[in-house]
Amino acid sequence: xxxxxxxxxxxxxxxxxxxxxxxxxxxxxxxxxxxxxxxxxxxxxxxxxxxxxxxxxxxxxxxxxxxxxxxxxxxxxxxxxxxxxxxxxxxxxxxxxxxxxxxxxxxxxxxxxxxxxxxxxxxxxxxxxxxxxxxxxxxxxxxxxxxxxxxxxxxxxxxxxxxxxxxxxxxxxxxxxxxxxxxxxxxxxxxxxxxxxxxxxxxxxxxxxxxxxxxxxxxxxxxxxxxxxxxxxxxxxxxxxxxxxxxxxxxxxxxxxxxxxxxxxxxxxxxxxxxxxxxxxxxxxxxxxxxxxxxxxxxxxxxxxxxxxxxxxxxxxxxxxxxxxxxxxxxxxxxxxxxxxxxxxxxxxxxxxxxxxxxxxxxxxxxxxxxxxxxxxxxxxxxxxxxxxxxxxxxxxxxxxxxxxxxxxxxxxxxxxxxxxxxxxxxxxxxxxxxxxxxxxxxxxx
Numbered sequence: 001x002x003x004x005x006x007x008x009x010x011x012x013x014x015x016x017x018x019x020x021x022x023x024x025x026x027x028x029x030x031x032x033x034x035x036x037x038x039x040x041x042x043x044x045x046x047x048x049x050x051x052x053x054x055x056x057x058x059x060x061x062x063x064x065x066x067x068x069x070x071x072x073x074x075x076x077x078x079x080x081x082x083x084x085x086x087x088x089x090x091x092x093x094x095x096x097x098x099x100x101x102x103x104x105x106x107x108x109x110x111x112x113x114x115x116x117x118x119x120x121x122x123x124x125x126x127x128x129x130x131x132x133x134x135x136x137x138x139x140x141x142x143x144x145x146x147x148x149x150x151x152x153x154x155x156x157x158x159x160x161x162x163x164x165x166x167x168x169x170x171x172x173x174x175x176x177x178x179x180x181x182x183x184x185x186x187x188x189x190x191x192x193x194x195x196x197x198x199x200x201x202x203x204x205x206x207x208x209x210x211x212x213x214x215x216x217x218x219x220x221x222x223x224x225x226x227x228x229x230x231x232x233x234x235x236x237x238x239x240x241x242x243x244x245x246x247x248x249x250x251x252x253x254x255x256x257x258x259x260x261x262x263x264x265x266x267x268x269x270x271x272x273x274x275x276x277x278x279x280x281x282x283x284x285x286x287x288x289x290x291x292x293x294x295x296x297x298x299x300x301x302x303x304x305x306x307x308x309x310x311x312x313x314x315x316x317x318x319x320x321x322x323x324x325x326x327x328x329x330x331x332x333x334x335x336x337x338x339x340x341x342x343x344x345x346x347x348x349x350x351x352x353x354x355x356x357x358x359x360x361x362x363x364x365x366x367x368x369x370x371x372x373x374x375x376x377x378x379x380x381x382x383x384x385x386x387x388x389x390x391x392x393x394x395x396x397x398x399x400x401x402x403x404x405x406x407x408x409x410x411x412x413x414x415x416x417x418x419x420x421x422x423x424x425x426x427x428x429x430x431x432x433x434x435x436x437x438x439x440x441x442x443x444x445x446x
Contacts, residue, residue: 010309010312011297011301011309011312011313011316012316013316013320015293015297016290016293016297016313016316016317016320017293017320018161018163019158019161019163019289019292019293019296019297020163020289020290020292020293020317020320021163021289022163022164022166022167022289023158023163023166023167023288023289023292023293024285024286024287024288024289024290025167025170025171025289026163026166026167026169026170026171026289027170027285027286027288027289027292036177036178036181036182037053037057037181037195037198037199038050038053038054038057038274038275038278038343039342039343040181040182040185040186040195041053041185041191041192041195048126048128048129048132048267049129049132049192050271050274050275050344050346050349051129051263051267051270051271051274052129052130052131052132052133052136052192053132053136053192053195053274054259054270054271054274054277055119055123055129055133055259055263056133056136056137056140056192056196058255058256058259059115059116059119059133059137060137060140060144061252061255062119062252062255062256063108063115063144064144064147064148064151065248065249065251065252066245066248066249066252067104067148067151067245067248068151068244068248069240069241069244069245069248070097070100070101070104070148070151070152070155070241071151071152071154071155071158072155072244072295072378073097073155073237073240073241073244073378073381073383074093074094074097074151074152074155074156074159075155075156075158075159075292075295075296075299075378075379076159076240076295076299076378076379076380076381077089077093077159077237077381078090078093078094078155078156078158078159078160078299079158079159079160079161079295079296079298079299079300079303079379080299080300080302080303080379080381081093081159081303082159082160082161082299082300082303083299083300083301083302083303083304083306084303084304088223090156090159090160091219091223092223092227092228092233093156093159094152094153094155094156094214094219095219095222095223095228096228096233096234096237097151097152097155097156098149098152098153098222099228100148100152100241101145101148101149101151101152102145102148102149104144104148105144105145105146105147105148105149106145108141108144108145109141109142109144109145112137112138112141113138116133116134116137116138119137120133120134122256122260123256123259123260123263124260124263124264126263126267128267129263129267129270132191132192135191135192135193135196136192136193136195136196137196139193139196139197139200140196140199140200142200143196143199143200143203143204146200146203146204146206146207147203149207149210150169150173150203150206150207150210153169153207153210153211153213153214154166154169154170154210157169157213158292158295158296159295159296159299160296161296161297161300163292163296165213168209169206169209169210169213170206172205172206172209173202173203173205173206174202176198176201176202176205176206177198177199177201177202180197180198180201180202181194181195181198181199183198184197184198240381240383243383243384243386243387243446244378244383244386244387246387247383247386247387247390250387250390250391250394251390253394254394254397254417254420257397257398257401258273258277258413258417259273259274259277261401261405261413262274262410262413265410268348268349268352269352269410271344271346271349271352271353272349272352272353272355272356273353273356273410273413275340275343275344275349275353276336276340276353276356276357276359276360277360278343279332279336279339279357279360279361279363280360280363280417283325283328283329283332283360283361283363283364283367284363284364284367284371286324286328286364287321287324287325287328287364287367287368287371287372288371290317290320290321290324290371290372290375291371291372291374291375291378292375293313293317293375294313294314294317294372294373294374294375294376294379295375295376295378295379296379297309297313297379298310298313298314298375298376298379298380299378299379299380299381300379301313302379302380302439302440305440307436307440310436310440311436313376314376314432317372317375318369318372321368321369321371321372322368324364324368325364325365325367325368326364326365328361328364329361329362329364329365332357332360332361332364333357333358333361336354336357336358336360336361337354337357340353340354340357356410356411356414359411359414359415359417359418360414362418363417363418363421366418366419366421366422367421367422367424367425368425369422369424369425369426369428369429370421370422370424370425370428371425372425373424373425373428373429373432374386374424374428376428376432377428377435380435380436380439380445381446382435382439382445382446383446384446385428385431385435385445385446386428389424389427389428389431390424392423392427393420393423393424393427394420396419396420396423397416397417397419397420397423398416400412400415400416400419400420401413401416404416
């Protein structure tokens with residue numbers, strides 16, 4: 001494996017699509033699970049219960065997103081080790097991530113009540129939303145250690161460019177969750193708690209599949225503890241992970257603010273925005289396939305010291321991203337109405353969601369550069385710059401909302417979200433040539 005990894009390689013459209021297409025499909029499993037959960041509850045639930053499902057999904061997106069560095073940093077270090085031809089470092093990277101997943105997962109289980117209290121306080125949701133949300137969150141917390149372990153295994157696969165294998169596991173997760181959500185809610189009558197336990201059971205199934213893949217690759221046995229805990233490596237990993245965690249928390253803070261502003265607009269606005277926010281989620285996860293291609297190929301190029309391969313990956317991913325984002329936007333504008341109708345039978349929610357639907361469709365265009373640039377910065381482990389530009393973009397978001405809230409109401413909130421996405425992409429794109437030149441010249445870049 002080391003010799004193959006160190007050999008020069010070329011980047012082509014086929015290589016980009018070979019990772020992007022299966023990973024776009026794989027990433028879709030996350031919003032599809034949320035869509036099924038909301039649809040299952042939404043067919044007979046009130047606006048308050050729909051809002052509870054939306055906020056419950058947001059809470060665990062916050063937790064999972066804040067800890068998503070376990071996936072991102074694993075992909076970065078594995079991709080670079082693969083490019084440099086260092087198989088032992090690949091094994092160490094995976095097992096360090098699994099150890100961190102166990103620690104953080106247990107902490108979430110222990111502290112879910114205070115986490116939930118803080119979340120409810122910030123969100124300012126009504127009592128009708130808070131009660132079912134509490135039931136969902138307490139049950140869902142038990143699946144967090146499994147979810148984080150799956151992050152680590154997925155990051156390992158993506159760093160090696162094993163997108164098809166990752167797709168198989170993600171599909172297994174989604175199908176299990178969908179089947180069990182319907183069974184637990186309609187068959188057993190467990191309501192919103194059944195949705196949570198369906199998610200937990202699906203994580204068990206995916207982890208079992210991941211362990212089988214590890215066994216087949218011959219890395220199921222962990223390395224010696226002294227190697228896992230090697231001081232310089234741990235400091236490097238924790239430094240990068242801290243940057244990624246802060247960046248992810250800022251990202252989630254923007255989403256949380258969006259939902260909090262929606263909740264303060266009333267249960268109807270919250271439910272309507274929650275419905276069409278899934279359009280944004282579906283679009284981003286489709287584009288995240290390109291981000292994954294940028295992570296894997298860009299990180300591998302950096303590890304192999306192949307600047308021409310890195311630059312070509314940038315050109316190809318942005319070219320493909322432009323075409324894909326335009327297509328996504330047009331499709332949502334054409335099919336958004338039936339999508340909203342499928343998601344809920346409540347006529348008042350349908351009417352309001354349809355009004356703001358074009359804003360959600362536009363996010364594919366305004367967010368494309370951000371998603372692709374995220375991939376390059378993650379694959380290269382340029383996490384400090386990534387974090388700093390996220391802070392700048394959040395300032396743009398808040399300023400745009402402050403100006404637009406009185407003038408445009410909920411339209412102003414969606415406008416601010418789109419401007420935030422543009423700011424994220426443009427800032428990283430402008431800095432990319434300078435970052436790449438420094439990194440390939442052998443200088444330390446963060």
